[in-house]
Amino acid sequence: xxxxxxxxxxxxxxxxxxxxxxxxxxxxxxxxxxxxxxxxxxxxxxxxxxxxxxxxxxxxxxxxxxxxxxxxxxxxxxxxxxxxxxxxxxxxxxxxxxxxxxxxxxxxxxxxxxxxxxxxxxxxxxxxxxxxxxxxxxxxxxxxxxxxxxxxxxxxxxxxxxxxxxxxxxxxxxx
Numbered sequence: 001x002x003x004x005x006x007x008x009x010x011x012x013x014x015x016x017x018x019x020x021x022x023x024x025x026x027x028x029x030x031x032x033x034x035x036x037x038x039x040x041x042x043x044x045x046x047x048x049x050x051x052x053x054x055x056x057x058x059x060x061x062x063x064x065x066x067x068x069x070x071x072x073x074x075x076x077x078x079x080x081x082x083x084x085x086x087x088x089x090x091x092x093x094x095x096x097x098x099x100x101x102x103x104x105x106x107x108x109x110x111x112x113x114x115x116x117x118x119x120x121x122x123x124x125x126x127x128x129x130x131x132x133x134x135x136x137x138x139x140x141x142x143x144x145x146x147x148x149x150x151x152x153x154x155x156x157x158x159x160x161x162x163x164x165x166x167x168x169x170x171x172x173x174x175x
Contacts (some may be wrong), residue, residue: 028061045089057095059112059152064159064170071141071166078102078138079168086159086170094123099146102138103131108146117150117161141165 045061066084069076085100094109097117104127109120124147131139145168150161159170 017114040136057088057161058154059088059097059111059117060095061089062159063173065173067169067171068168069168074141074166076166076168078134082135082138084142084168084170087173094120097146099142100140101135103135104129104139106143112152115151115153119146119149121142121147 013138064086064131066079066086069079082102087098088110089096089098089110091107095112097106097108097110097119099106099108106127107125109123111120126143130136145163145165148163148165150163152162153160157172159172161168161170
């Protein structure tokens, strides 16, 4: 756990020193390869050598913004008002879901089948910034949600993720 936090902190420092993002604390990234804003795919997506892998990965180099959500016993109206920004790209060779939460960023290496996204919990990295109040609760819920396999459906402009904890609909972000 200490190593994952150290890696996240070092990655944040590299991103800050390289001029990534807009400089605000909420825009800090756990990896220099992750996108600066929703709509920008991870840096690997700009690299033409990844075009073959994109053909084989339906989510790779795509970005989405949450529009609506529901969960038993949870008010998820916040996913529309303070949306999650999700993008898929390659980091260290692994397909990775990068999620900007109301407070913090989560990098989740994933494997994708025809209908299921499975997170690699051993490699998941969370940004080291602290969160309090509703943003902290939203971060905790989102991290837990993304720690479980997700059934997904992908249409041209919409991604829907669902598991036992909830259901979130995302709209495709323009790149």
